[in-house]
Amino acid sequence: MRTSRALAPSIALLLSATVLAGCSGSDSGGSSGKSGSPSGSTSASPYLPVPDGVTLTPQGTHLEVGDAAVVAYEPRQDEVGALDLTVTKLEKTTTKKTLSAWQLTDAQKASTPYFVHVSVKNVGESDLGGRRVPLYVVNEDNLLLESTPFASSFKACPSTALPKPFAAGATADVCLVYLAPDHGTLEAVSFRPDEDFNPITWTGEIEKYVPPKPKKKPKKKG
Template sequence: MIPRLLGPSLALLLSAGLLAGCSGSDPGSDSSGEKSGGASASASETPYLPVPDGVTLTPQGTHLEVGDQGIVAYEPRQDEVGVLDLTVTKLEQTTTKKTLSAWQLTDAQQKSTPYFVHVKVKNVGESDLGGRRVPLYVVNEDNLLLESTPFASSFEACPSTALPKPFGPGATADVCLVYLAPDHGQLEAVSFRPEETFDPIIWTGEITKYVPPKPEKKKKKKQ
């Protein structure tokens, strides 16, 4: 049986100016109006969601680089708050022909550009987030948010799975998420934007070509 993807990436239209950030009067902005990097917030800043004592959220609108840490909060459901320490560690670009040729793809998926986003995740909240997908999107050249694409079976190059069960306070995981940019599109940024009015926290950085790992050489048996 030919393996298949569970569905196309979800694209959500964003308001203009996503990558530009807000005015220079916002917290975290320098005199030029651009957001400063880093994950720490002002001690006097009120968190946008309740978080455990000792946890400082990365301010909304912060621009980070690949390798930077961001601490974010979101509501997986109405009565629950999840708090995650996220570090985007690597961005990779590939092609459907190179890595997805064995998969059953729709016409739209065949015309996409696959990207692999590697993320270190730590649960620094109080909720068990096991089985939930990491709440990160990518932004393409048309300012669309693209949701990560799950697979119906194992995909060794980049599993793109939900967080393991259980995933309670203090749990950590290294995850790789697959995003399909429509019409051979480009990845411009990785975005944390849990709802429309949230000023997104984004990661940008170098995108490298995906190189499959070399198969391990079998050791010769001694005669």
């Protein structure tokens, strides 16, 4: 799979985005309806070994925001992770509105930030603590964009790795930041662990990010 660096990082810990060439049109969110079967359907043979009782969502399944998929991948050699993933919300914002406090390059300032909210449950046997949720977004050029690490102090969308530990049965609600180069668009969210995998994708309404209103301080009595 061809890789290239789309946005040069100005702060190594905070901002980096890698794009991977989408090798087929199946990543595009433009298809109508769902193909394959939603989470919970029977797959003839799992593409990776998973615990008994775990049914993987078939490759090529197209889902909508709010739908769940059970996926497996190899975070490292000889280790298999299995996750139940539900993309719960897609949000669009601007660098000026939400990233003005961060030091950005000109290329990063010209990107469009998207926030992808995901509910995650570990349904495998491997502890996945400290690893990033294995989801990409697909842009208008059919490229896969990696999530950009931020920090827990970025309240709008921390975009951090899974908490430690994150063993079997652990759950978390995470928000991931994706920077689409050249004011690009988010066409779909994609699970595609390697180039031979027929991706599982989510599409749906992309909402405008609205910062939460600050909580009012209680009035002092007397």
